[in-house]
Structure formats: structure tokens, C-alpha cells
Amino acid sequence: MTPDLKPEGVLCPLITPFSDKSVDHTTLTSLIDHVRGGGIDGLVPCGTTGEFASLSHSEHENVIRTTVDNANGLPVIAGAAGTSEFEVNKKIETASSAGADGVLITLPYFHGANESEGQSDFFEAIADTASIPIYLYNIPACTGQQIDLDVLEQVAAHEQIVGLKDSSGDFNYFTEALRRTPEDFQLFEGYDSQLFAALTSGATGGINALSNVIPDSFSALQESIEAGNIASARRIQSTQISPLFQECLEHGFAPVCKAGLDAQGVIDSSSTRPPLVSLSGDAQERIGSLVDRSP
Template structure:
């Protein structure tokens, strides 16, 4: 299937956290966060991804998260996380996302059962792309899937009419450069490793899909705009001095827990609650994260 969707993705897309209130998704808090990020000049949103704790959501909660995001985004591009372990399961999530009004789907390799041959990964991704109701972006996150999407597979699957790009959250910049060299000219690359977003854009990435854009959107917008204006010195300073130190907290403590703690420190979430098996951070760690947030916002 080749979809006719022509929505353009570019710049900084925010992989939204999923706020919780007790045992439920906090739709009000999610709406307020999206609206705040729209005002901050985000380029689009990615709900129900890794930072959004998609694996801890019921099917109904998954739909609620997507519906709330699409409504609050008010026409801004939405790339829905659609991770599942089977081709039909992935296609079902993509169908749900399409029905709700999302503009594209973010697709991972099956987790738990890794392919015993690279051909298996290509077969899975190609089967999804063939029948997907939305344009597909690949999501390379080997820490969660057990293996990377091999660059040769990206090169091959990237020629599919319905595959538009890739988010790389490997943290391996050599992988990113290899994919950038192999990918078709119109293939869009996004850096998912926050501390690599500036070097990634300088090396040809379309932009970033970065957890901390939930928290310090103005900093990511500053990085995006500096690269667009060719101000390499400023872009490098923003990345190294404002993004990288806070991102280390995410690497150390986990993306959803650290991002939610940072949002709580800004007063943008009432609670930093996460769902098991994730654990909310202790008060000392929250204080350290708050200091890092303040540091990122104080530097210009």
C-alpha cells in the first residue's frame, strides 16, 4: 500500500510523556502539555512511544492518548508510536492511529523475539509497510528491541514507497552516519538521542525526536533555529552546555522517570508518577534533575 498522506515532518518533534492520575491517563494534563509545547514552537508530536510508556498502556488508554494528542495538537503533525510484536498487531495500531487522525506511524522491530537472520527484520518491516494505512517511519532502538535495524535493511526497506524515514535512538553515531550515507535522498533521519541532536542535524538529520523537548522546548527550538541559520557555534553551545548535561540524567535514570521528574520541577506536571516496572525517582535525584533543568534554562 502506498499512502497519499503528504504531511511534512521536520525540525523538533516531541515524544510525549503520558501523564497519569491514579490508575488512569490524565487527559487534562496531557492536553495542557501539548498546548504548552505548541506555544513553544514544536514542529510536531510523537505520542505512545518509549517516553510515553506505550508498553504500560491498555488498548483503550492507547486510543485515549492518541485522541487527546491529535485534538490538542490542533492540526500540527502527529507521528503515532505503533509498536507491537506481530505484523497484524502493528497494522492494527496503525489503523487505530489513522482513524484517530495521526499523520504517520513509528514502527519498531519485534521485541523479545529477535530475528535469527537480518532477512527476518526486512520481511517484518516490508510486510508492515505494504499494508500500513499511514506513512511509516522506522524506529531504531536496540536497547529495547534486542537488536538494531541493520543499515543494509534500512537502505533496502527505505526504498519502499510507504517508508519515509527513521528515528535513531541507538546512541551510536557511527550507525547514524552509516544510515545517512546509505539512505535514499528523500529519506528523513531523526536523532532520538538528545545529546546527538545538534551533531545529527549538522550531518544532515531532518531534526530530532527527543524526550527532553517535553521539558526544555525552548532549548531545542534554539538548537533547531541555530542550525537552520548556519550558526554552528551557537548550535554546538546549546547542545553541549544546555542539552547534554540534562540528558545524562535520562541515560542514568530512564527516559520516562527522568523526563517526568523534570516536568514536575518546572511545574508542568503535578506528579512524576510512572507505571511498573518503572519507578518514580527519589527526592534527592529529583533535586539533582531540577538543578540540571535550571542550568539548561539559565544559559543563553
């Protein structure tokens, strides 16, 4: 990653559109235009909201390539999570060859580290061979473990590990991460409902699922903070972002984002892959009404 392309602000963890059970690259291109037009600062394909765990290796690679090909200068941080060093290294190689500027990796899921040094060993072994910058992804609800703060402080000194996305929902963890990492270490808030608090606490930005659906709201929140209009930023958080985020907590991030995008006509199908289920009925109507209230 070149120094002038270091991401900051709100990055969008793109959904992966499906049509007839296949990845719909035409719709993915339209989605990228949608979020870029809404003022989003970067793109994150193949993350949690992108249903990365339901993609084949070739689909994973092609989603990254489509994203890079349509980024138009926006930085691309590709999801590269896996359960082994081998798998993660292969995904990093794929992302690098596809033109991504960096990768986002989690702790291994299913089998967690039995000692904290297992976490640092895993991250450092991958970073030692990575060809592009690494962002750690703290999402204990999916990995079964939180990235230990002592481990984070240690591995943040590695030249190839440049930042963290925190989706723990534990704001004390986030503020401790800010305190215990170098000033140039990039901290992104992954919990959409905490973005206002994170940005006003010194975060680099956010990687937020709902920026798929209401990118204008995220851009407006940032601009309000930068302009010193804290009341406006707080209002955007509480009236436009947080109500939709509660739906995400209840129904899942990909299903809610796809329902919202479908309601806006940005995508033609809100289909997901098992085990996720597309929303219908009252939930879909409620999400559509919430999207209608946003700019």
C-alpha cells in the same frame, strides 16, 4: 500524510501523564500546549518516553486521539510498536482512525529475527497493508537487535516507509543511514546528546525525549544552526541538553522527563507505571536544578 505535513525539525515523544493510576488527559493537553509554545515541530504520542508498553489498547487509542485533537496543525506520528504483524497492523489502524499522520514502529522485541531477511520481511509485510506512512524506530537497547543497514537500505525503497528514528547512540550508524537511504528519506536523531551533530550532518531533525521538558532549548539549537551560529548551537547542546540527557541514561527517560516537568509545574504528578519508578530525593533535586538553568 499530505506532502505539506511531512514532519521535520524536533518532534516531541510525549510523556503520558498519570493521575490515580489513570491517564490524565487534561494534563496531557496542557503538556501539548507547553511543547507547542516552546516551538516544537511535531508530536509523537505512545513512544518509549510515553510508556506505550504500559498502556492498554483503549488507553493507547485515547492518548493518540487527545494528541491529534490538540495538535493545532502539528504533525502527529503515533507509536505503533508490537511483537507481531497482527498487533502492529491493529495499532496502525487505530492510529489512522484517530487521525495520526504516520506511525513509528520497531523491530519485534523478545524474539528477534534469526536472519536479517526476517527484519525486512516484517517491515515490508506491515508496509504493504499500512494506510498511513511508516517511520522505522531503531532502538536496539529495547528490541535486542539493531535494524540492519542492508535491510534499511532495502526497505527505504518501499513507498510507505518514509523515515527512521535512530536511538542506537551509534553515530556511525546514523551517518551510514544518511548515506545509504534516498535523499527524501527522513532521518531523525533519537539520542538527545547527538542532536547537534546530527543536524549539522544533514539530519531531518530529532525525536527527543527532553523536548518535553526544555522545548525552548531544542528550538533555540535549531534556530542557531539555521542562522549559521554554530558556536551558540554547540553551547546549547553542551550546557542545556546533554547534562539532562546523562540523567536520562542513568534513571530512564520517562522518569527524568516527568521529574523535570513536575519541577516546572507543567504536570502535577511525576508518577510512572511499573516497572518504572518515579524519582525522588537527590535525583529529583538535581534534575530540578538542571531545568532551572535552561531557558
